[in-house]
Amino acid sequence: MAVMAAMTKVLVAGDDGPARPLEGLDALREALANGLRLWVDLDTAADAHEAEEVLADVFRFHPLTVEDALTPQPNPPKLDEHDHYIFIVFHALGAYEPFGEVATQEVCLYLGQRYVVSCHHGPLPALEGIRQRCLEDGLPLRRGPEWLLHAILDRLVDDYLPCIDDMEDALDRLEAEALAGVRAGLLERVLRLRGNALRLRRLLVPQRELLARLSRPEFPALVRPEANIYFRDIYDHLVRTEYLIEALRDLTDSALNTYLSVVSNRLNEVMKVLTAVATIFLPLTLISGIYGMNFAHRVWPPFESGWGFPAVVGTMAALGIGMLLFFRRRGWL
Template sequence: MSHIKRVHRKKVNRNVGDRPGVFVISADALKPVIHVYSYNEKEVVIDKGHDIKIVLAQLKKCKDHTHWIQIQGLGDANLINDIGEHLNINPLVLEDIVNTHQRPKFDEYDDYVFSVSRQLFISDGGELHNKQFSALVKSNLIISFEETYIKTFDVVKTRLQAGKGVIRAAGPGYLCYALSDVIIDNYFVLLAKIGDDLDDLEDRLYKHADKTIMYDAQQLKRSLIALRRVTWPERDKLNDILRTDNPYVTAEVKMYLRDAYDHCIQVMDMIENYKEISNSVIDLYLSMVSNRMNEIMKVLTIISAIFIPLTFVAGIYGMNFAKVDPVSNKAMPDNMPELYSPHGYYWALAGMSVIALIQVVIFWKKGWFTKL
């Protein structure tokens, strides 16, 4: 996993005042790739395509199966409209699927439920991306919508093909839980990366501190904030699902959802802990910079304190008030008698050195040098 360098900012793809239920396909949206997994306790039938025809053919061929339709890429408005038409999906739901800035939520309708989660991953360039995952769950059908082609759910596909556990028999509600659980587990992976980066920052702080530490710590803090914005509504969404009486969320599924809810709480606790560590790293670096500045100022203060009396002595003898007038050779009262003393220059230097030495001894006894 790459080092986190920045957090990707997503533009809201809608116009102010648009009619509810209207969606606009983003210019950079990927063309959809559709995988259909029809499964029961005996087998898994897999097909792949790019339009609604592959979905309808699979549903017709495997009538006694549960179907998972995985759509990766939302760059086809006709496909979204066809799904809404064939499955009688509310236009507001279709809008939420395409306008991918939704917060995690769980909505119930007459014959289906709608769930939204957020996928976080780090690109090869070190950019933290926040993508939307949406799912529609009906009686024997789940349709998932993803913005990218990343292979987040390969582990679920492996379990589905292996047929171990209850994944083939527990219905589409359980599969929706399994996909959401993978998303939450990836939060742990991301937090493990952030934790390693924080450990590296602390090592750099103690060994060789520089200003890049503060910048990297701030970037990690921004990543944690982005993760916090995801996990808090995800927890609320799971809580809503646990409280619902909808038949698509069975008692067996709720048992597993409680485990996912606990994982979400753990993620939130880790986020808060890491935020405190990142704040501590920044504060400690600023304290070290401040202490270093104080040490420098202390050295300069000691040097200044030593030279102040020397400068005072030199200033007095630089006034040049002669004892004898060099023109009239007349004695001048109350002027400097030392100006014409034999070896006066050397005596002055010796006196100044003694003063400096006395100051150094006093500063040393006070412990100023040992605390630098």
């Protein structure tokens, strides 16, 4: 009897009562042959060989879908229809650190008439709450595979909102720092937030279309009509999340413009001071240049006089002080 690894979790549910776990590939084959409601959760990073055996040999899924489920490289979100099941690629959000890069985790889902198979590369904490609920009262697996699929997708979509809220809070702090004149690493953090918003939008658009298909009676053999409206609810959540991301993109552009405006204003202040200093020294340089020419005759004040040099220096100092006072009175300095 083949024994499944600890990272392969199988639940079976009847018409009433809580779900119960199954052990062994033979028990899985028997439950599948008997038409029991199944949820098979596979961690492909823990045991790729067993995951391939379950997907290819037990369920006999299409090789291209098995390849997508087993590869660690991310695939774009999509929904593919096959003869007796649909294959979904969805992206869950990982833990988000302020000003860090958004980490996503691909989740591949198979929906059949009597089963749901979920595949992910590494642990996925978002599914643990659903699994515990199934073990306690059998729901949502007991109602049908489409309800379990709804619970999984709803949980994954709900994780987007806390991440967006954290990004908005981080953006508010960046705007405050920009107005306060803090410049160290500010531009890098603003651009990272903007990149995160763009990445989330690229994920949400195809996932929104995916859920739009599930909310329509496009798969009547797999999704009962009474379940369509619940997928529509998830679709509405994604639309609202997309609006929030668009607003976040606009806010990042605003924060970037605020930062650039502050930098430009500071540069203008510096240039104003340097221009005033250069303007003050311009006539002084002219006087010193004329008086320093190598002509001994017809130069006033005369070189030989004892008061000539102090008189020129005094004139230059008075002229410089006068120009400085004039600039300060006009508010240019």
